[in-house]
Amino acid sequence: MAVAFDEMNGPQGELRPAYEELSRWLKETPPDALEHRRQEAELLFRRIGITFAVYGDSESTERLIPFDVIPRIISGKEWTLLEKGLKQRTRAINMFLKDIYHGREILRAGLIPDDLIFQNPVFRPEMNGQDVPHDVYVHIAGIDIVRTNPDEFFVLEDNARTPSGVSYMLENREIMMRLFPDLFARHRVAPVEKYPDELLSCLRSVAPRSASTEPTVALMTPGVYNSAYYEHSFLADKLGVELVEGRDLIVKNDEVFMRTTEGLKRVDVIYRRVDDDFLDPLTFRPDSALGVPGLMSAYMAGNVTLANAVGTGIADDKAIYSYMPEVVKFYLGEEPILKNVPTWRCREAGDLAYVLDHLSELVVKEVHGSGGYGMLIGPAATKATIEAFRDKLKREPEGFIAQPTLALSTCPTCTESGLAPRHVDLRPFVLTGSKSVSIVAGGLTRVALKEGSLVVNSSQGGGTKDTWILDE
Amino acid sequence: MLSRTAENLYWLARYVERAEYLARTIEATLRVTALPNTYIGQTNEWDSALLTAGVSASFYELYEEANETNVVEYLSFSTANPSSIRNCIEAARLNSRSVRTALTGEMWDTINSAWLELQSVWSGGAKTREQLANFLRFVQETSLRFDGSAYRTMLRNDAYWFSRLGLHLERADNTARILDVKYHLLLPEDEHVGGPLDYYQWTSILRSVSALTAYHWVYRETLKPWLIADLLILNDTLPRSLASCYGNLVRNLDQIGVSYGRQGAAQRHARGVRNRLEHSNMQDIFQHGLHEFIQEFIADNSRLGDIISKQYLI
Numbered sequence: 001m002a003v004a005f006d007e008m009n010g011p012q013g014e015l016r017p018a019y020e021e022l023s024r025w026l027k028e029t030p031p032d033a034l035e036h037r038r039q040e041a042e043l044l045f046r047r048i049g050i051t052f053a054v055y056g057d058s059e060s061t062e063r064l065i066p067f068d069v070i071p072r073i074i075s076g077k078e079w080t081l082l083e084k085g086l087k088q089r090t091r092a093i094n095m096f097l098k099d100i101y102h103g104r105e106i107l108r109a110g111l112i113p114d115d116l117i118f119q120n121p122v123f124r125p126e127m128n129g130q131d132v133p134h135d136v137y138v139h140i141a142g143i144d145i146v147r148t149n150p151d152e153f154f155v156l157e158d159n160a161r162t163p164s165g166v167s168y169m170l171e172n173r174e175i176m177m178r179l180f181p182d183l184f185a186r187h188r189v190a191p192v193e194k195y196p197d198e199l200l201s202c203l204r205s206v207a208p209r210s211a212s213t214e215p216t217v218a219l220m221t222p223g224v225y226n227s228a229y230y231e232h233s234f235l236a237d238k239l240g241v242e243l244v245e246g247r248d249l250i251v252k253n254d255e256v257f258m259r260t261t262e263g264l265k266r267v268d269v270i271y272r273r274v275d276d277d278f279l280d281p282l283t284f285r286p287d288s289a290l291g292v293p294g295l296m297s298a299y300m301a302g303n304v305t306l307a308n309a310v311g312t313g314i315a316d317d318k319a320i321y322s323y324m325p326e327v328v329k330f331y332l333g334e335e336p337i338l339k340n341v342p343t344w345r346c347r348e349a350g351d352l353a354y355v356l357d358h359l360s361e362l363v364v365k366e367v368h369g370s371g372g373y374g375m376l377i378g379p380a381a382t383k384a385t386i387e388a389f390r391d392k393l394k395r396e397p398e399g400f401i402a403q404p405t406l407a408l409s410t411c412p413t414c415t416e417s418g419l420a421p422r423h424v425d426l427r428p429f430v431l432t433g434s435k436s437v438s439i440v441a442g443g444l445t446r447v448a449l450k451e452g453s454l455v456v457n458s459s460q461g462g463g464t465k466d467t468w469i470l471d472e
Numbered sequence: 473m474l475s476r477t478a479e480n481l482y483w484l485a486r487y488v489e490r491a492e493y494l495a496r497t498i499e500a501t502l503r504v505t506a507l508p509n510t511y512i513g514q515t516n517e518w519d520s521a522l523l524t525a526g527v528s529a530s531f532y533e534l535y536e537e538a539n540e541t542n543v544v545e546y547l548s549f550s551t552a553n554p555s556s557i558r559n560c561i562e563a564a565r566l567n568s569r570s571v572r573t574a575l576t577g578e579m580w581d582t583i584n585s586a587w588l589e590l591q592s593v594w595s596g597g598a599k600t601r602e603q604l605a606n607f608l609r610f611v612q613e614t615s616l617r618f619d620g621s622a623y624r625t626m627l628r629n630d631a632y633w634f635s636r637l638g639l640h641l642e643r644a645d646n647t648a649r650i651l652d653v654k655y656h657l658l659l660p661e662d663e664h665v666g667g668p669l670d671y672y673q674w675t676s677i678l679r680s681v682s683a684l685t686a687y688h689w690v691y692r693e694t695l696k697p698w699l700i701a702d703l704l705i706l707n708d709t710l711p712r713s714l715a716s717c718y719g720n721l722v723r724n725l726d727q728i729g730v731s732y733g734r735q736g737a738a739q740r741h742a743r744g745v746r747n748r749l750e751h752s753n754m755q756d757i758f759q760h761g762l763h764e765f766i767q768e769f770i771a772d773n774s775r776l777g778d779i780i781s782k783q784y785l786i
Contacts, residue, residue, distance in 0.1 A: 046588065047581060047584060047585065047588075049569070049572075049584050223570070224566065224569050224570045229569070233569070233572035233573055234572075236573045237572065237573040242473075242474050242573075243572075243573050244474065245476070247476070248475070248476050258474060259474065259475045259786075260474055260475060261473055261474075261475055261478045261630060261634070261728075261732070261784040261785070262734075
């Protein structure tokens with residue numbers, strides 16, 4: 001693996017312009033002052049209750065995601081490029097979903113094998129021929145970006161179901177502004193605080209036609225034990241909408257109502273943070289206690305908009321991912337601005353053979369996995385792990401894809417032995433409403449805190465950083 | 473607002489109020505049991521503490537003897553007692569988490585900090601009487617802070633009123649339970665059979681509802697049991713009296729009714745109870761039987777809880 005590109009000290013060790021001021025400031029600031037601020041930040045997070053639960057831990061465990069106080073800085077020029085690429089990709093994803101659930105031209109053109117769609121558990125036949133308001137399927141997309149050099153950004157993963165993390169983008173900024181007012185004064189950082197407003201207008205813009213002129217929006221959560229519960233309550237609060245659980249909703253005559261102290265009140269748009277499988281026990285998993293019986297029939301009747309739409313998983317599936325460059329070209333007739341990480345599809349015999357021969361160099365991911373679970377990082381794995389994985393792969397090759405181990409870029413990060421480079425990725429949030437696609441300049445930077453580690457997932461010991469887009 | 477949110481706010485306030493009441497009860501009991509026997513007689517004050525907390529039966533399933541160690545443990549820290557102070561704070565935190573959006577930052581901070589302190593400082597209980605005193609103070613301060621934050625920061629809308637309903641309903645229940653357990657000490661002069669020993673019992677009753685100073689300001693008299701009963705039942709200037717609680721319950725329910733443009737069984741029932749308190753005097757109550765009066769009140773109060781639930785929270 002090549003030496004990683006450091007975003008502050010570029011390839012030849014030269015200070016990159018976006019980091020000039022930060023570097024000066026770091027030299028002026030004594031290390032114990034940084035440590036002091038770090039502790040202060042942790043205290044703030046704990047008091048505000050910005051915690052997440054790790055599945056597998058006992059129910060009551062609440063953990064903090066470690067927060068690194070050194071911001072990650074992206075220049076205005078870099079952002080302009082990223083923004084264009086993200087919008088392009090999100091447009092293509094929405095067009096792809098409409099096509100898959102309607103005319104299926106992309107399949108007829110032979111660009112994607114049929115069985116990859118129809119045999120896919122995240123494909124929802126219920127959505128066939130179903131129209132959604134303004135053809136928007138993915139209202140909120142979280143697209144994971146990595147870079148390996150100054151000029152290239154790769155999409156590592158599209159998150160088109162219920163992407164989370166935006167509360168950290170907002171809270172990290174609040175806390176940084178509290179802790180380092182001086183550092184802010186010395187930079188021109190694009191604000192992120194408009195995100196809730198933009199999200200709300202996005203959600204209102206896709207209300208069903210039967211809604212009143214003042215559509216009612218609600219945010220649906222699986223409940224307090226969900227790992228992202230804090231984010232759900234935080235967003236509901238910022239949006240000024242009710243935070244509902246399945247048991248708060250009831251469907252009557254194909255309309256959705258929430259139970260309030262004044263009786264039933266109609267809900268028009270549900271920003272749901274509940275997976276498809278758990279939305280409606282009558283349509284999907286009958287054992288789901290989180291959902292609302294009849295919700296799908298109200299949805300089909302067009303009386304409620306779900307954001308994101310049902311069945312969007314087919315667009316962010318890791319097996320589909322490898323086709324994204326073709327998808328962008330097919331629908332938009334443009335070259336993709338953001339690259340894909342080269343991907344071997346283990347379902348194809350030639351690719352599988354290559355992957356099996358190079359396991360110790362590759363990252364192998366489960367097609368339906370997320371959160372960094374069930375993943376093999378070849379260079380970091382023991383022989384035994386690799387062999388165990390080899391068996392899994394042979395048994396079910398279509399369940400996996402493989403990618404080269406990318407030398408993810410690094411950013412200076414506080415560690416026990418002072419500042420040191422650590423690998424980062426970036427998740428910006430793309431909003432698609434009835435009229436436009438928009439992105440707040442910023443995103444969630446996740447950082448792998450362990451030296452050399454490439455896994456940034458919070459469930460696996462990753463932390464977060466505030467992400468600054470310079471307004472130039 | 474969502475029925476579930478209203479329900480959570482209502483119970484949140486009840487849990488915090490209950491925790492404070494338990495802390496006061498333990499404090500008052502510690503004080504009275506510290507007196508030499510010649511001042512207090514042979515009664516087991518720890519037993520009455522359990523009775524006023526309404527957990528006597530469940531206590532004896534786990535313990536043989538109602539002594540200081542056992543009762544303090546059971547009322548304060550026990551995880552086996554669903555309404556121990558620890559469990560009240562845990563439940564309050566869980567409720568707060570599920571209604572984060574309906575709480576102000578200050579209220580959340582109070583409950584969350586208390587919960588964090590409970591876990592870090594008090595996970596092993598209180599080892600000494602001094603520690604216990606600190607713990608009880610911590611609980612009361614939490615309640616004061618919570619109440620004060622609600623009062624100072626919440627919008628005056630249904631969220632506020634539902635949380636106040638919980639507070640006053642719980643408070644009325646607590647005061648009534650003390651009266652229920654100690655009524656025999658509060659009978660009028662001619663029926664009263666106690667001796668000078670009761671004096672310390674009376675102060676203990678007043679302490680547990682933080683009304684000892686108030687008594688002197690209201691009556692400008694030495695302690696007279698029937699006046700204590702009057703203060704706790706009928707005097708609506710005392711925040712923990714039954715009359716004051718019902719004045720507030722009626723007011724909060726009216727505010728909800730006006731804001732929703734609809735009244736219901738809860739409003740009627742609360743008004744009925746308040747009217748009875750308003751038109752009673754201690755003489756009538758004693759004639760009718762103090763104990764019967766209290767027991768009817770407890771039943772009425774719990775009925776109001778059921779009606780509110782049915783009307784708004786389900």
